[in-house]
C-alpha cells in the first residue's frame with residue numbers, strides 16, 4: 001500500500017484520521033496505545049520505521065519503536081524495552097522538534113543543512129545495520145498545546161520498496177493525527193499510574209510487591225502471551241487486544257494481599273500451616289476486587305488474581321472456590337487447561353521474577369539455574385506451551401528486566417520480607 005493520504009481525497013484522509021483516533025479509545029495500556037499510534041502513522045505515510053519518545057521532566061524518553069526491515073532480526077522486539085533518553089535541546093532532531101513545537105521534514109538525513117544546530121548520528125544506523133534516508137519528526141501536543149512527546153517516522157516506501165521522501169499530504173495530516181493521539185497517550189499513562197498506585201497499597205503489606213516487580217511481571221506476561229499467540233496463529237487483532245489487557249491484569253496479580261494481615265505477610269519466620277492457609281486467600285481477595293463487573297479487563301484481572309498459584313499438574317491453590325464473597329473454602333486444585341491461559345502465563349512470569357530478583361534472604365539466581373528449573377518444571381508446575389513461548393522470547397525478557405530495574409534506594413533488605421512461593 002502506498003501513502004494512504006496521497007491516494008485519497010483530503011476529506012477522506014481526515015475522516016480516516018478521526019476514525020483511527022477514535023479507535024485508540026479501545027486500548028487500555030500505554031504500550032498498546034503507542035504501538036497502535038505508530039502502526040497507523042506508518043500506515044498513513046507508508047513509512048518503514050518509526051519511534052515514539054515521551055516527555056519526562058527535561059528529557060525525551062524513548063518509549064516505542066517499530067521497524068519493518070529490522071523486525072526479522074528480532075532486535076526490534078527487544079529495542080521496545082530500551083532505556084534511552086535525550087535532553088530536550090536543539091542538539092538532537094527529536095530534541096529540536098520538542099523545543100520548537102513544530103514538525104520537521106528532512107529528505108536525506110546524511111545531507112542536513114550545515115547551519116542547522118543538530119546533525120544525524122550515523123552510529124545509530126551502523127549499529128542497527130540500517131540506512132535512514134527521509135525522516136518526518138512531529139511533536140505530539142496536548143489540547144493545551146503542551147508538547148508531551150515526539151513521533152519520528154522514517155523511510156516511506158514506494159511499491160518497488162525503494163525509499164522516497166514524505167508526501168506533502170503526509171506532512172500535512174500526520175501532525176493532526178499526532179495531536180488527536182495525545183488524548184489516548186494521556187489516558188494510557190493515567191491507567192498505568194493508577195495501577196501502580198493500587199500496587200503501592202499492596203507493597204505496604206508485602207515489600208516484595210514493588211512497582212518494578214509488577215511492571216516486569218506485566219511486561220513478561222504480555223510478551224509470553226504474544227509469542228504463544230503467534231505460535232497458535234491467533235489473529236493479529238485478537239493477539240494485540242489480549243496483549244494489551246494481559247499486561248495490566250498481570251500487574252494486579254497480587255493486589256489481594258491488601259486483605260491479608262501484616263502479622264502474616266511480615267512475619268520474620270516461616271509461616272505455620274494455619275498462617276499459610278490464610279495467606280492462600282490473597283488470591284480470593286484479589287478476585288473479589290474485580291467481581292461484579294462486565295469489563296473484559298476486570299474479568300481477566302480476576303482470573304489471574306485467583307488462579308496465579310494454580311499449577312499445571314493440579315498441585316497449586318486455591319482451587320475451585322465455592323463462593324467468592326461468603327465464607328469461601330479452598331477447593332480441589334485446578335489443573336491443565338482448566339486454569340485460564342492468562343493465569344498460566346502469569347504464574348511463570350511471577351516465579352521467574354521472584355527467582356531472578358534479589359531478596360533479603362537470597363541473591364538473584366543465575367539465569368542458567370532458573371532456566372534449568374523452569375525446564376524441569378515444564379509439565380508439572382508450568383504449562384509446557386507457556387514454557388516454550390517463554391524460552392523463545394528470553395532475549396526480550398532480559399531487555400524487560402533491564403528496563404524495570406529495582407530502585408536500589410528502596411530498602412530491599414527489609415528483614416521482615418516473607419515469600420509465599422517458597423513455603
Ligand SMILES: [Fe+2]
Nearest residue numbers: 253254308309
Ligand atoms: Fe500471589
Ligand SMILES: [Fe+2]
Nearest residue numbers: 209253254350
Ligand atoms: Fe508477585
